[in-house]
Amino acid sequence: MKSNKYTFAYNVSTLFSIIICPINGFLLGFKADKSKKQKLLNISLVQTISWLLNVTLCIIPMFLSPNIIIPLLIINCLSRATIVAGCQAVISTFFPSAYIGRLTGIMWTIVGAITFIQFALVKLTNPITIAWRAWLIVLALVVLMSSHLIQIWIKYFKERQKELNNFFVTNTRF
Numbered sequence: 001m002k003s004n005k006y007t008f009a010y011n012v013s014t015l016f017s018i019i020i021c022p023i024n025g026f027l028l029g030f031k032a033d034k035s036k037k038q039k040l041l042n043i044s045l046v047q048t049i050s051w052l053l054n055v056t057l058c059i060i061p062m063f064l065s066p067n068i069i070i071p072l073l074i075i076n077c078l079s080r081a082t083i084v085a086g087c088q089a090v091i092s093t094f095f096p097s098a099y100i101g102r103l104t105g106i107m108w109t110i111v112g113a114i115t116f117i118q119f120a121l122v123k124l125t126n127p128i129t130i131a132w133r134a135w136l137i138v139l140a141l142v143v144l145m146s147s148h149l150i151q152i153w154i155k156y157f158k159e160r161q162k163e164l165n166n167f168f169v170t171n172t173r174f
Helices: 002-029 036-062 066-094 097-125 132-170
Strands: none
Touching: 002 036, 002 066, 036 066, 036 132, 066 097, 097 132
């Protein structure tokens, strides 16, 4: 009976991702044509949300409880939809369109390799009472991912500073 409940929760959260994807698209496109600064802000916000969801996804399983399974399934689906949106936005913003297909393929190949490597962590989950060790390693990888997040925010603040400097130069009275 429990497996039916979990399968239902997973299916509903996956369907909910159909709603999340357009919301991510709206966040990424919100006034993005207004300026490069706004586009970078949108990407930075989506990437930050994605990072926070993934940190949450790593911390919650460290506390063993049957009550966390359904929230984990929901957060997992939300974070996957947000990761994909953020990664595609970064690739399409910083690279010429001629390379988007190739770069996307490289990105997902790396993701697949990291996922494959994570299967070795299964040995750390036996017995289940010490499974937190595996989640701690995954959390370390997510924290390492924060270097990318910091880089995106630095790009945003540099663009913001450039626009402020241009604003002061064009609006000063001599």
